[in-house]
Amino acid sequence: MADMRTLLIVDDHAGFRSWAREVLAHEGFDVVGEAGDGTTAIRLAEELHPEVVLLDIQLPDLDGFAVAQQITAGPTGHAETATEVVLTSGRAPEDYGRRIAASTHRFLRKDDLSGATLEAVLEPRR
Amino acid sequence: MTGRRWVALGVVLLGLTWGLGGEAVSIGHHVEENHFLDALTGLSFFVGGAIAIDRRPGNLLGPLMVLNGVAWFCGNWTNIPNGWTLPFLHLGQAAATGLLAHLVMAYPRGRLTTGYERSVLAAAYAIPIAATAMSVLTQDLSRCPACASSPPVYPDFPDADLSHRFYLVYDRSAFVLVPLFFIALWWRWRRSSPAARRALAPLWVVAAIMVTVYSLSPFTSTSASSFAYLVWEINALLQTAVPVIFVYGLLSTRLVQSAIGGLVVDLQAPIVPGHLRTLLARTLADPTVELAYPIGDDRWVDPDGRLVEPDGSGPLRRTTMVERDGLLLAALVHDAALDPDLVRAAAAAAGMALDNERLHAELRAQLEEVRASRERIVLAGDAERRRVERNLHDGAQQRLLALSLALHSARRQLGNGEQDQVVNTLERSGQELAAAIEELRELARGIHPSVLTDAGLGPAVEALARRASVPVAVEIEERRFAATTEATAYFVVSEALANVTRHAEATRASVVARCLGPILRVEVGDDGRGGADPARGSGLAGLEDRVAAIGGTLAVHSARGTGTLIRVDLPCEAVP
Structure with a gap:
């Protein structure tokens, strides 16, 4: 499976994280790491250069929007491995008001999550 | 000299x-x-x-x-x-x-x-x-x-x-x-x-x-x-x-008399709040005169009922306390250079007006207190709604979302004929579902415990005590009270026991509730480190408002090192 996209899962709920890994690992993604808070997420994104970060907006330490900003502006820099962030939440997108509309990142509701839906919101590969 | x-x-x-x-x-x-x-x-x-x-x-x-x-x-x-x-x-x-x-x-x-x-x-x-x-x-x-x-x-x-x-x-x-x-x-x-x-x-x-x-x-x-x-x-x-x-x-005292004579004449007319200060300032020829009225607990308010600190310290200021029949009416802060005889005479002449204005200021202060307390109650209600929303999202909903992913997995595993994995997945799903149900139950109990409605304060507090982190001795009279009284008492005990768990480092606690005539007195004590301050913890302050709203009082005795005792007196009418 050489062309599977690498994925970092960021969510403070361990149960959700492990089920998301279970589902996505079987449905076309190479899950390279998990993070339970924003600080760890930023560090792992730099270390692992994942192609996709599935990022929960509601994190215990930092705000998800700010974490997304940091990850995409980070020194990862390699054009072929530019990180794409997909925001996710148990809440509906309209619950985040204008912030979600102003964000350049895709959004996927947690209850819609599967390998196919995640693939659908991502930029087509190359 | x-x-x-x-x-x-x-x-x-x-x-x-x-x-x-x-x-x-x-x-x-x-x-x-x-x-x-x-x-x-x-x-x-x-x-x-x-x-x-x-x-x-x-x-x-x-x-x-x-x-x-x-x-x-x-x-x-x-x-x-x-x-x-x-x-x-x-x-x-x-x-x-x-x-x-x-x-x-x-x-x-x-x-x-x-x-x-x-x-x-x-x-x-x-x-x-x-x-x-x-x-x-x-x-x-x-x-x-x-x-x-x-x-x-x-x-x-x-x-x-x-x-x-x-x-x-x-x-x-x-x-x-x-x-x-x-x-x-x-x-x-x-x-x-x-x-x-x-x-x-x-x-x-x-x-x-x-x-x-x-x-x-x-x-x-x-x-x-x-x-x-x-x-x-x-x-x-x-x-x-x-x-x-x-x-x-x-x-000669004539000078004093003439000044006071003018004041007495002016006092015949109805006085709007604040004007008494003007009259005294004119009589004493001191535009810096300030009036403060005591409203108990060593607190003072200005004629508009705002809290003030009468400051007569410093070499140029002096405070004259005005009393009538042993009752402290007001504090007059004025220029230290004023003739004390004149100040005393003016204060005596204005006694009745000072008393009136004191009552007026006290009333205003109470109204302001009620307004502030009402605002805090609304704010506390809003904060409570936010807490419930967050609890629902972070607790039960996360479990249900995980469950949804688990079922998604099970469907795939079934399709792939991975029989053993399906059984395992469904087992874990069951655990996730049980946890979700427990969290919803806990949340519902926090909103309003059904045992309180069904069985009254005693059983409800006993249930709280069973879930507490330290042994809690419960001693509560077996009878029913008005629903608001029971609920208020319950939430005070609940918050107090939660504080015991969170801050007190206690080894045991006690809850005693008994009727003293028309009053239900509830006391929650622990043997922890003390030092609780209702002004700092929003939880206790919110309860204070809630208690005040039904006409009760809440007192916290919590000297450092001597444990904490929270005492609530609530008006109670026994329900047959």
């Missing part, structure tokens, strides 16, 4: 030195006059000034009398010829007219009140001083030391006639100034209330003396052999009376 008394003593010593020295100069230069009488008159101003400074600090009349004494003896010192101080002594002597006018016009409060008075006074100072300055500049006073009126002009002064004409203007100005001065006095009389007029009475004696003195002035002479010399002596003696009368007037 107070600092003021030292100042007064210093003034007397200065007067003796300045006055007796001046007389010695006059005697040494063979000036013919009654030196005893001259000294007596001048010194009477110093002594009067010293008494006024001591007894009526802050009143300008004391310093004015002293300056009058200084000016009085300037004339004696001008007998020394060729001194460099000569021009200043002449100018000092010239200031005497203005100083005396100032003294009369400022009596008794030490302040001028109208622009007209200020204009007349400015003229009374300026004209003699300007004329004298002209003499000092143009005439060789050393050749005729004691007379500034017609000494020889400097030989090289270009216009010898100018000086003389200037002197004539000065001489004639008295004909205008004196009537203007009396108009000022008369006008003041017209504007005064009957009580204030009584206080002004000494002024008429002084005015009469001054009229007499000025009328007699042309007929006086210092040559000891003539009748005119007797007139001079009478004149001097009359002026001695001026400081005596002023001091008498300043110290």
